[in-house]
Amino acid sequence: VTAAAALDAYWADGQMEKQTLARGEQVENALLAIAAEETSSGMSFRGRGLVWGIEFSDKPRASAICARAFELGLLLETSGPESEVVKLLPALTVSPEELDEGLSILARCIRETA
Incomplete structure (x- = not known):
């Protein structure tokens, strides 16, 4: 019953889908800016909507980024066969503001672990 009510509330008018696409573009633009700064880092990213992954050729760096992000109040995790x-x-x-804050923390962590 709760799930059905949530579906009615969030997906009835298509607004959630539009919002998700807009937030996905916000993430992609932020990652493009980060990648432009990190040209020599072996960083690549891919994703869609609000699901994104940033891969690092220096494999331990992903864990270092997640650890630093946690210290700054942002919860991230690693994935991939070697994390x-x-x-x-x-x-x-x-919200767009919350997403900007998280993406700013992420950018800071990437810079600090370079």
């Missing part, structure tokens, strides 16, 4: 990918999975209901 070389930083996963971004923000909530579908994240």
Whole structure:
């Protein structure tokens, strides 16, 4: 019953889908800016909507980024066979301001672990 009510509330008018696409573009633009700064780092990223991964050729760096992000109040995790990918999975209901704050912390962590 709760799930059905949530579906009615969030997906009835298509607004959630539009919001998710807009937030996904926000993430992609931020990652493009980070990648432009990190040209020699062996960093690549891919994703869609609000599910993104940032892969590092220096595999331990992903764990270092996640650890530093945790210290700064941002919860990230790694994935991949050697934990070389930083996963971004923000909530579908994240506001643009909250997402900007998280992406700023992420950029800081990437810079600090370079």
